[in-house]
Amino acid sequence: MRLANLRGRLAVVAGDAAVDVAEASGGRFSADPQAVFAEWDAFRDWAASLDPSQGEAFAVEELGPPVPRPRQVFAIGINYAAHASEAGYPPESAPVTFTKFPGCLAGPVCEVELPSATVDWEVEMVVAVSRDTVRVRREDAWDHVAGITLGQDLSERTSQLAGAKPQFSLAKSFPNFGPTGPWLVTPDEFGDPSDLAISCSLSGETVQSARTSAMIYDVPELLVRLSRVCRLFPGDLVFTGTPSGVGNARTPKRFIRAGEELVSELEGVGRLTQRFVAAREV
Numbered sequence: 001m002r003l004a005n006l007r008g009r010l011a012v013v014a015g016d017a018a019v020d021v022a023e024a025s026g027g028r029f030s031a032d033p034q035a036v037f038a039e040w041d042a043f044r045d046w047a048a049s050l051d052p053s054q055g056e057a058f059a060v061e062e063l064g065p066p067v068p069r070p071r072q073v074f075a076i077g078i079n080y081a082a083h084a085s086e087a088g089y090p091p092e093s094a095p096v097t098f099t100k101f102p103g104c105l106a107g108p109v110c111e112v113e114l115p116s117a118t119v120d121w122e123v124e125m126v127v128a129v130s131r132d133t134v135r136v137r138r139e140d141a142w143d144h145v146a147g148i149t150l151g152q153d154l155s156e157r158t159s160q161l162a163g164a165k166p167q168f169s170l171a172k173s174f175p176n177f178g179p180t181g182p183w184l185v186t187p188d189e190f191g192d193p194s195d196l197a198i199s200c201s202l203s204g205e206t207v208q209s210a211r212t213s214a215m216i217y218d219v220p221e222l223l224v225r226l227s228r229v230c231r232l233f234p235g236d237l238v239f240t241g242t243p244s245g246v247g248n249a250r251t252p253k254r255f256i257r258a259g260e261e262l263v264s265e266l267e268g269v270g271r272l273t274q275r276f277v278a279a280r281e282v
Contacts (some may be wrong), residue, residue, distance in 0.1 A: 004018055005066050010036055085252070111277055132233070222240060
């Protein structure tokens with residue numbers, strides 16, 4: 001099953017068409033894409049018998065973030081050995097955990113204003129939590145995942161690294177610095193949801209390419225570790241970390257310039273497209 005936020009309404013996507021959930025369910029389920037997680041099991045059972053022929057054509061530009069208002073957004077850093085190496089961390093480092101504030105979330109196609117000349121890319125697999133999760137066991141962890149989507153953890157490196165302590169969360173939460181989508185795909189759609197090709201290209205040049213099986217801590221392990229400390233709520237998001245190839249680690253450093261386009265891809269999920277513009281005067 002693929003869930004989308006189409007013009008602010010929850011939809012199930014089948015091929016090139018989308019079925020409006022509120023209309024198809026006769027109001028049983030809300031049109032609000034965020035509300036579905038409160039009734040995840042009932043919704044999943046209902047959607048299993050949904051007739052996709054009821055769908056309407058749509059354009060990807062009409063899609064918003066599939067999980068638009070999560071209570072919590074967990075973001076994981078240093079979760080691929082090659083990225084740990086390029087960032088100067090030992091490969092056995094515990095993952096860095098921070099947040100992207102939910103106001104930065106955007107849909108799969110959007111324009112991003114550059115707040116500085118040091119904005120970097122970080123393509124990531126993102127998972128949405130399906131149920132209350134506290135001290136989950138590893139063998140049960142995938143049952144706590146509603147679906148997988150694709151995200152970019154765009155990062156403004158100057159403010160991130162300025163001062164005595166890094167400002168990860170603020171530097172990664174400018175408007176549209178968290179594009180996600182194009183939809184949320186349930187784990188049963190994948191042969192192996194832990195081993196997916198992930199990549200991104202900037203102005204046609206491939207800058208990151210890896211497989212999610214190269215994570216140091218896979219999705220079950222991340223949920224185990226997070227839920228030992230925090231209660232995870234239905235509809236929370238977890239950005240699972242980025243592979244090597246970020247601009248800040250290159251020699252010379254390479255950052256996104258106005259007029260460039262960033263295209264991100266995740267096997268079995270789809271594509272994000274971000275176009276960048278210069279900062280506007282306030």
